Amino acid sequence: MNSGFRGAADAGGDAMEGAFIELDRVEKVFDVLKRTGFLRRERRQVRAVDSISFTVARGEMVGYIGPNGAGKSTTIKMLTGILTPSGGRLRVAGIDPSRERTRLAQRIGVVFGQRTTLWWDLPLIDSYRLMHRMYRIPDARYRENLDRCVELLELGSLLDVPVRQLSLGQRMRGDIAAALLHDPEVLYLDEPTIGLDVISKARVREFLRDLNAERGTTVLLTTHDLQDIEQLCSRVMVIDHGRLMYDGPLAGLHEVGDSERTLVVDLERELPPIEAPPARVVKVEGPRQWLAFPASRSAAPLVARIAAEYPLVDLSVREPDIEAVIAKMLHSLEDAAPQLRSERTVS
Numbered sequence: 411m412n413s414g415f416r417g418a419a420d421a422g423g424d425a426m427e428g429a430f431i432e433l434d435r436v437e438k439v440f441d442v443l444k445r446t447g448f449l450r451r452e453r454r455q456v457r458a459v460d461s462i463s464f465t466v467a468r469g470e471m472v473g474y475i476g477p478n479g480a481g482k483s484t485t486i487k488m489l490t491g492i493l494t495p496s497g498g499r500l501r502v503a504g505i506d507p508s509r510e511r512t513r514l515a516q517r518i519g520v521v522f523g524q525r526t527t528l529w530w531d532l533p534l535i536d537s538y539r540l541m542h543r544m545y546r547i548p549d550a551r552y553r554e555n556l557d558r559c560v561e562l563l564e565l566g567s568l569l570d571v572p573v574r575q576l577s578l579g580q581r582m583r584g585d586i587a588a589a590l591l592h593d594p595e596v597l598y599l600d601e602p603t604i605g606l607d608v609i610s611k612a613r614v615r616e617f618l619r620d621l622n623a624e625r626g627t628t629v630l631l632t633t634h635d636l637q638d639i640e641q642l643c644s645r646v647m648v649i650d651h652g653r654l655m656y657d658g659p660l661a662g663l664h665e666v667g668d669s670e671r672t673l674v675v676d677l678e679r680e681l682p683p684i685e686a687p688p689a690r691v692v693k694v695e696g697p698r699q700w701l702a703f704p705a706s707r708s709a710a711p712l713v714a715r716i717a718a719e720y721p722l723v724d725l726s727v728r729e730p731d732i733e734a735v736i737a738k739m740l741h742s743l744e745d746a747a748p749q750l751r752s753e754r755t756v757s
């Protein structure tokens with residue numbers, strides 16, 4: 411599908427090749443007061459981001475994942491300039507976000523799935539008009555981007571609806587459009603599919619894929635949904651307790667963690683457990699059998715083999731959930747280097 415997004419080349423600004431987002435030993439330490447008894451508070455430090463270094467090239471689409479409290483949102487807030495790092499060096503498009511937040515704002519778009527940037531009481535279109543003025547977007551470009559987003563995100567019938575009346579999925583699409591009206595070169599998405607139904611998720615993913623492919627927008631995506639990563643990101647970074655634990659392809663993540671996918675097979679009748687190594691039957695219920703196999707392998711040869719040898723009625727493949735994959739990966743890293751766990755986190 412040709413959605414007609416502008417090419418990155420005419421996005422304006424200085425042409426910066428290579429690393430577009432750069433983090434060099436970036437840290438964020440929060441001072442928190444912890445209640446330790448009646449009227450007693452203890453000052454404590456939480457090391458939310460602990461010496462993280464990575465670079466992202468222009469046009470990359472990268473997943474940024476990890477357990478709750480890992481430091482993902484804190485990283486994104488530093489990348490937008492909302493939070494100032496406690497240490498290290500951070501650049502986005504050559505700009506230090508916390509020093510030049512306003513200048514950077516012209517070049518980045520942000521979507522926080524948990525929170526809207528839209529005006530709650532105003533019709534959707536009024537929020538867009540306000541952004542048109544706030545970001546001083548040239549009229550023609552504003553119109554073009556708005557029309558494109560309205561078409562691809564199917565917002566047409568929603569423009570006159572106050573944001574508070576939108577469903578979560580509608581609001582999220584509204585927020586994504588809002589983040590793109592000024593043609594940002596980078597889009598940070600912090601859980602953009604949280605709470606969405608399957609159809610809305612698919613729509614959002616398709617839109618993001620097109621945006622990246624046609625417009626060359628760099629995307630950093632935080633999510634708890636493994637399918638977001640699978641369908642969108644060739645590269646994934648895993649953080650845990652503020653530390654970067656893995657940076658590479660998703661398949662590699664499966665390998666490190668030995669994670670498994672499940673093939674659910676419906677046979678014509680009840681039969682003894684299917685034999686198809688390396689898959690192994692983990693559950694049988696009447697004519698239905700569940701087979702676990704390494705997530706890094708393709709399901710195709712396994713399916714072909716079972717279809718040839720067994721009276722197959724139906725089948726489906728279930729992905730491991732992201733928490734399980736991450737937990738397994740962190741566990742196997744810990745086995746390999748036990749000191750990793752003990753030397754990090756809070757002081």
Ligand SMILES: Nc1ncnc2c1ncn2[C@@H]1O[C@H](COP(=O)(O)OP(=O)(O)OP(=O)(O)O)[C@@H](O)[C@H]1O
Nearest residue numbers: 440442456458476477478479480481482483484485
């Ligand atoms: N403003 C703040 N003040 C104090 N501590 C904070 C603050 N913001 C975040 N933290 C702490 O920093 C750590 C990382 O939080 P962060 O929100 O970045 O995690 P996350 O990876 O986005 O988690 P989730 O998956 O739950 O969204 C947590 O321990 C959190 O409690």
Ligand SMILES: [Mg+2]
Nearest residue numbers: 482483484600
């Ligand atoms: Mg978060």
